[in-house]
Amino acid sequence: MGETAPIEFEGRAAADLLIGVPLYNNAATLGGVLEGIRAGIARRFPQARTVLVCSDGGSMDGSEEVFKNSLDPKLRMAFVSHLVLPVHRILLPYHGLPGKENALKTIFETARKLQVKACAVVDASLSSLNPEWVSLLLGPVLEENFDFIAPRYVRHPFEGTISSGIIYPLQRTLYRKNLRYPIADDFGASEKLIRHLLSRKIAEDENARSNVDLWVTAQVLTGQFKVAQSFLGPHVRNLRSGKGNLGTMFHQDLSTTFRLMEEHQEFWREVKGIQPVVTFGTPEENPPGISFDPERMIANFRLGAKALIEIWRKILSAETARRVEALSRTPENRFSFPPELWVRVIYDFAAGFHWEVVHRDHLLKSMIPLYLGWVASFYRENKDAPVSVVEETVEHLCRVFEDQKPYLLERWEGKGR
Amino acid sequence: MEAWRIAILDSFNHFMNRVITFLPNVLAMFTILIGGLLLAWIVKTLLSLFLKAIHFDRVGERWGLSQLLIKGGVDASPSSLVSRLLFWLISLITLTLAINALELTATQKLVAQFFMYLPNLLAALLILIIGYLVALFLSQAVLIAAVNAQLDSAKTLSKAVHWFIMILILTMALYHMGVAEKVLIAAFSILLGGIVLALAISFGWGGREIARDFLEKWAHKKRGKDAGSNDSHHL
Numbered sequence: 001m002g003e004t005a006p007i008e009f010e011g012r013a014a015a016d017l018l019i020g021v022p023l024y025n026n027a028a029t030l031g032g033v034l035e036g037i038r039a040g041i042a043r044r045f046p047q048a049r050t051v052l053v054c055s056d057g058g059s060m061d062g063s064e065e066v067f068k069n070s071l072d073p074k075l076r077m078a079f080v081s082h083l084v085l086p087v088h089r090i091l092l093p094y095h096g097l098p099g100k101e102n103a104l105k106t107i108f109e110t111a112r113k114l115q116v117k118a119c120a121v122v123d124a125s126l127s128s129l130n131p132e133w134v135s136l137l138l139g140p141v142l143e144e145n146f147d148f149i150a151p152r153y154v155r156h157p158f159e160g161t162i163s164s165g166i167i168y169p170l171q172r173t174l175y176r177k178n179l180r181y182p183i184a185d186d187f188g189a190s191e192k193l194i195r196h197l198l199s200r201k202i203a204e205d206e207n208a209r210s211n212v213d214l215w216v217t218a219q220v221l222t223g224q225f226k227v228a229q230s231f232l233g234p235h236v237r238n239l240r241s242g243k244g245n246l247g248t249m250f251h252q253d254l255s256t257t258f259r260l261m262e263e264h265q266e267f268w269r270e271v272k273g274i275q276p277v278v279t280f281g282t283p284e285e286n287p288p289g290i291s292f293d294p295e296r297m298i299a300n301f302r303l304g305a306k307a308l309i310e311i312w313r314k315i316l317s318a319e320t321a322r323r324v325e326a327l328s329r330t331p332e333n334r335f336s337f338p339p340e341l342w343v344r345v346i347y348d349f350a351a352g353f354h355w356e357v358v359h360r361d362h363l364l365k366s367m368i369p370l371y372l373g374w375v376a377s378f379y380r381e382n383k384d385a386p387v388s389v390v391e392e393t394v395e396h397l398c399r400v401f402e403d404q405k406p407y408l409l410e411r412w413e414g415k416g417r
Numbered sequence: 418m419e420a421w422r423i424a425i426l427d428s429f430n431h432f433m434n435r436v437i438t439f440l441p442n443v444l445a446m447f448t449i450l451i452g453g454l455l456l457a458w459i460v461k462t463l464l465s466l467f468l469k470a471i472h473f474d475r476v477g478e479r480w481g482l483s484q485l486l487i488k489g490g491v492d493a494s495p496s497s498l499v500s501r502l503l504f505w506l507i508s509l510i511t512l513t514l515a516i517n518a519l520e521l522t523a524t525q526k527l528v529a530q531f532f533m534y535l536p537n538l539l540a541a542l543l544i545l546i547i548g549y550l551v552a553l554f555l556s557q558a559v560l561i562a563a564v565n566a567q568l569d570s571a572k573t574l575s576k577a578v579h580w581f582i583m584i585l586i587l588t589m590a591l592y593h594m595g596v597a598e599k600v601l602i603a604a605f606s607i608l609l610g611g612i613v614l615a616l617a618i619s620f621g622w623g624g625r626e627i628a629r630d631f632l633e634k635w636a637h638k639k640r641g642k643d644a645g646s647n648d649s650h651h652l
Contacts, residue, residue: 160651161651162651246651247565249651250651296567299567300564300565300567303564303567303569303571304564306572307560307563307564307571307572307575308560308561308564311557311560311561314478314479355475356475356479357475357478357479358479359479359554359557361558362557362558362561365561365562365565366561366564368565369564369565375651
């Protein structure tokens with residue numbers, strides 16, 4: 001695998017749009033994704049000079065053949081291999097794309113070289129991409145001068161509870177923008193943003209290597225950029241790399257989130273309030289929900305409270321630890337994780353991570369039973385409610401995160417430790 | 418009478434000669450003792466300041482050293498304990514050197530033996546400290562992993578790992594110090610063999626039902642996973 005470098009397109013120097021598709025063993029879905037992109041360009045930007053770049057992490061499932069079969073003489077298309085180190089394969093991220101930061105670097109460097117006005121990145125594992133996505137991700141950048149278009153998928157709040165219960169409310173409180181899906185697999189970016197991300201050494205930054213999707217969002221939200229989000233519809237992926245493991249996902253997302261909090265603490269400690277972002281597209285109603293086994297989750301929480309309380313006491317404040325212990329003794333029919341307690345738990349863990357009160361890996365993994373306790377409570381209290389009501393519960397949780405920010409600041413400064 | 422006087426004078430001269438010859442050694446001993454103790458005190462103070470500057474106590478707290486000290490009834494922070502340990506080590510070496518300065522045959526032999534043994538003692542101490550930290554880290558990792566795997570016996574498993582490593586490092590440390598090597602190896606082998614045998618018997622005979630339940634649950638879980646259950650909905 002060679003060094004990451006921009007692709008050379010002979011003959012023509014510049015382009016208007018670039019669509020990048022990072023991929024790794026996505027032969028099953030790549031054809032559909034490329035077809036959707038081509039249709040989207042033909043429908044919405046027929047006159048634009050468009051380039052399509054597939055950046056591959058060393059696929060061995062015939063993805064390149066699928067690409068060759070999808071070649072279109074009306075489009076400039078390239079299939080390039082991005083840098084993948086052995087460590088990328090050993091520590092394969094949950095999204096299954098080794099070296100994604102290098103793929104984005106290749107795409108962005110090509111976009112900069114071609115002086116494109118707008119660039120979109122879409123996931124090759126998608127089976128739900130429709131041609132409208134191209135318009136929704138590139139249109140606001142081209143026509144309304146936005147710098148970053150985040151995805152707003154149609155998902156039930158029960159789907160993606162790490163995002164709904166931790167990442168979204170936390171990012172919203174810290175960085176002031178209500179981007180509903182801050183882990184942006186698919187996004188649109190302006191020339192200005194691309195230059196900024198390249199200047200921040202996307203492929204070398206430790207946090208970008210850990211979770212480039214979260215890193216990009218944090219860079220955007222802490223910079224001077226015009227931000228919006230677009231309703232893209234359902235988000236269905238075919239992960240060939242295997243099913244997601246909760247421990248891995250939780251660890252990768254939370255460790256990056258907490259490290260980004262350290263990186264951007266000068267920003268979030270100062271700012272106050274929320275700046276709602278513009279949302280493009282039309283929301284679809286009633287996404288299908290999913291079911292959990294709350295009894296099993298509560299059992300896991302109780303086991304955690306019994307076995308891990310000594311570790312939790314080092315991380316949580318005395319009052320929070322006492323309340324968590326009391327909660328673990330609550331009868332199942334009255335089990336309810338109060339939002340305010342949940343927020344304090346998150347803030348205590350963020351501050352504990354910052355102060356390294358426990359080995360960071362152990363700290364993050366010991367948080368999983370607490371998270372399962374919250375998910376069980378969230379699910380049981382909302383399982384019969386319409387989606388709009390569940391979404392309002394998430395919004396209420398966000399407001400509790402915002403109200404409790406002084407507590408985070410106290411703990412972050414080491415008070416009560 | 419003259420002979421008697423000469424005998425006494427000779428004896429006295431001989432004694433004085435010996436005192437005069439020995440006196441510098443005594444002075445050297447006191448100088449080494451005072452200088453060494455002063456050096457030990459300076460090193461202790463500087464090390465204590467350095468450890469406080471690098472927040473060693475916080476690291477000690479994270480690794481469980483502070484808790485261990487509290488459990489052992491030691492009312493001192495890890496940084497203070499380390500600096501005190503170094504103080505006593507330098508003091509001990511100083512004392513040995515001071516005794517050696519007397520140039521007495523018996524003490525010289527003792528000092529030589531002490532210095533030959535010192536590396537073993539230090540290595541054993543190092544093995545104990547590192548081993549304890551490793552035991553603590555791994556037992557905590559096992560505890561968390563077992564809780565996340567929903568094993569009710571998480572605490573027992575974690576304690577078993579902790580004590581297994583502790584016994585192993587204690588054996589290693591004693592072996593390094595040369596304390597009854599053969600007895601130690603035999604005792605450790607018997608202990609380890611005994612544990613394995615006890616587990617084999619309890620699982621194979623006493624815990625047949627539990628073992629069967631465990632395997633059934635495991636197989637069921639595996640089938641469930643293969644059938645498509647996954648955690649990706651959490652993200």
